[in-house]
Amino acid sequence: MKPLLEVRELTVAYKVRDTMKYAVKNVSFTLGEDEVLAIVGESGSGKSTIALSIIGALPENAVVVRGKILFKGVDLLRLRPSERRDINGKEISIIYQDPIAHLNPLRKVKLIFKDLFEDHGVEFNIQKVLELLRKLKVPDPQRVLESYPFQLSGGMAQRVFIALALVLNPKLLIADEPTSALDLTIQAQVVRLLREVRESFRISMIIITHDIGVATSIADRVLVMCDGELVEEGSPEEILLRPKSKYTANLVNSTKTLYEGVMSWVY
Ligand SMILES: Nc1ncnc2c1ncn2[C@@H]1O[C@H](COP(=O)(O)OP(=O)(O)OP(=O)(O)O)[C@@H](O)[C@H]1O
């Protein structure tokens, strides 16, 4: 598989007063074209820091101590701000767990789409948006486009957010805890939706989650993070049935109930 993204020896720390807190330590992995990778690990293990490094949105006190993030061979850590703006949203998109917090509350959904097209110098194409919303099973997409974000339910806002992430045909979609803020039924719907996205769009994905059930039900390959380090990498089957590390085994056991709960809705 041709690599789309290569993260090499990524090391990121946060400056807190006079000390450096290492959040990501020497992490390397590759993501192939059309491959879906999940990054799992407990809270604070450094998952979001990896995502923010890829999209160039690390907080001000973060320091990339070492490493490279090659996207189609170009090091994302060395982009100029204008090059970065071109890539984000168009080549690389991200969805978060709280979509409503990331949608402009003062603009109707239609205008949020329009802004996105225009920010990337692409002519606004409402037909394309409607088609995509239909594909993502948004009921009554016309009405959704005329709504303000707060008028949408959590599940619907997440679909709109996914549509915004996909509409400019990016090569890479990053989902940072896309399901955690949702209740179990909606969570299962979003899992199903992401599985459909991977089937109907030619896209690579990085799914970040603390839930190994969500990870193994969507991804081709799962990376397990613990305290900033990559402890294990394997297929869903290997991770669930033959974990190499004790840490992964514990993670599998601790999420089993939720996993079974989600799976009973997915299938
Ligand atoms: N701006 C910041 N300043 C200082 N420390 C930070 C900052 N952001 C994150 N951290 C710390 O870095 C570590 C990794 O955080 P990160 O958010 O990447 O973890 P995560 O795996 O995404 O966790 P969660 O599952 O809770 O989202 C944690 O110890 C966190 O407290």
Ligand SMILES: [Mg+2]
């Ligand atoms: Mg996080």
